[in-house]
Amino acid sequence: MTHERLIIIGAGPAGWTAAIYAARAGLSPLILTGPEPGGQLMTTTDVENYPGFVEAVTGPDLMAAMRGQAERVGTRVVEEAVEAVDFAASPLRVGPHTADAVIIATGAKARWLGLPSEEAFKGRGVSACATCDGFFFRGQDVAVVGGGNAAVEEALYLSGLCRSVTLIHRRDALRAEKIAQDRLFARKNIAVKWNAQVAEVVGDASGVTGVRLTTGEILGVTGLFVAIGHDPATAPFAGHVPLDSEGYIVVEPGTPCTAVPGVFAAGDVADKTYRQAITAAGMGCMAALEAERFLAH
Ligand SMILES: Cc1cc2nc3c(=O)[nH]c(=O)nc-3n(C[C@H](O)[C@H](O)[C@H](O)COP(=O)(O)OP(=O)(O)OC[C@H]3O[C@@H](n4cnc5c(N)ncnc54)[C@H](O)[C@@H]3O)c2cc1C
Structure with a gap:
């Protein structure tokens, strides 16, 4: 067991940035990287919207630079996943360690449809983030899967960039708020396929060329955006810090402060x-x- 002033749990952009600032404040932070050192961006190629790069930087290169910067200023790195914490204890307990303060930066994961063809075309036409990847599909025909607020927001965002957007929903009504639905139905270049699911993503060496629906119809699209929700990585923290109904850590609005003194997210x-x-x-x-x-x- 080691005692630390500050432990940072998670090594994505949030964790590495916290480490850079904490190390430069003389806190000698310990960062526990978990199963994916570098986080979600390790799974992507071009990142065009992170400021400071004239040419696109790849996700792994960006994360390697953040890690290098954090280590250079004095961050200590351990490739360890946290399975249990006790924030009622003083000092705070994080796995085998104790700490005076803890920053949780364990990220979230997109939910996917679970189709082999979806997996095959991830990053080549299949995405879970319109803000990240919509730009690559400007002027093209794309589809969005889902029926909640997130799916409607993704469709609206894409409709400003793409020639057409088809929202694929498995039911005959959307769950999204009425105001979002009104905006969606008012957009001329958005259509909705009701009572339909994706049966297969179709494509070739160039990427996605279409989507076959359970209704038998094939949509000719070059992009498929899956917007059926995310799962925050908060299992070890349940019962130790307040989580909302979807499992996200609750922070005081506009701050990273949780209800537990010394624990930040x-x-x-x-x-x-x-x-x-x-x-x-x-x-x-x-x-x-x-x-x-x-x-x-
Ligand atoms: C394919 C893809 C492309 C994207 N493209 C862009 C883009 O172009 N531009 C953009 O701005 N954003 C993009 N994003 C979104 C961006 O990656 C995320 O918003 C960002 O990574 C969130 O950072 P984070 O630090 O909160 O968490 P994450 O990056 O999710 O990192 C979480 C970290 O927590 C660790 N962890 C998890 N559980 C534990 C545990 N129990 N114990 C210890 N550690 C743990 C993981 O190992 C990981 O290191 C993309 C995402 C994906 C999936």
């Missing part, structure tokens, strides 16, 4: 609205500044 684990590398990094910075203030008092 940053990035996708506490943000179901923006889910971007830059917003995760911004929250990581805020969490480190709050942790530094907490430890100083």
Whole structure:
């Protein structure tokens, strides 16, 4: 067992940014990387919207740079996954470690349809993030799967970039809020396929060329955006820090502060609205500044 001033759980943009700020504040943070050092961006190629790069940077290169920067300023890195915590204890317990303050930055994962053809075309036409990848499909025909607020928001966002958007929904009514539905139905280039599911993603060496629906119809699209929800990685924290009904860590609005003194949360684990590398990094910075203030008092 080691005692630390600050433990950061998770090594995506939120965790590495928190580590950079905490290390430069003299806190000598320990970061526990979990199963995916680098986080979600390790699974993508071009990132065109992270500021500071004239040419697109690849996800793995961006994360390697963040890690290198964090280590250079004094972050200690352990490739360990946290399975249990006790935040009622003093000091706080994180697996075999104790800490005066903890930043949770364990991210979230998109839910997928679970089709082999979806897996085969991930990153080649199949995406779970319109803000991230919509730009690559401008002027093209795309489809979105889902019926909640997220799916409607993705369809609206894409309709500003793409020639046409087809929303595929397995029921005959959307779950999204009425105001979002009104905006959706008012868009001329959005159509809805009701009572339909994706049976297969069709494509060739160039990427996705279409989507076969359970109704038998084939939609000619080059992009398929799956918007059926995300799962935040919060299992070890349930019962130790307040979670909302979808499992996200609850923070005081506009801050990374949880209801537990000394425990902060940053990035996708506490943000179901923006889910971007830059917003995760911004929250990581805020969490480190709050942790530094907490430890100083
Ligand atoms: C394919 C893809 C493409 C994307 N493209 C873009 C893009 O172009 N631009 C953009 O801004 N955003 C993009 N995103 C979104 C972006 O990746 C996320 O918003 C961002 O990574 C969130 O950062 P995070 O630090 O909150 O969490 P994550 O990146 O999810 O990192 C979570 C970290 O927590 C660790 N962890 C999880 N559980 C535990 C545990 N129990 N113990 C210890 N550690 C744990 C993981 O190992 C990982 O290191 C993309 C996402 C995907 C999936």
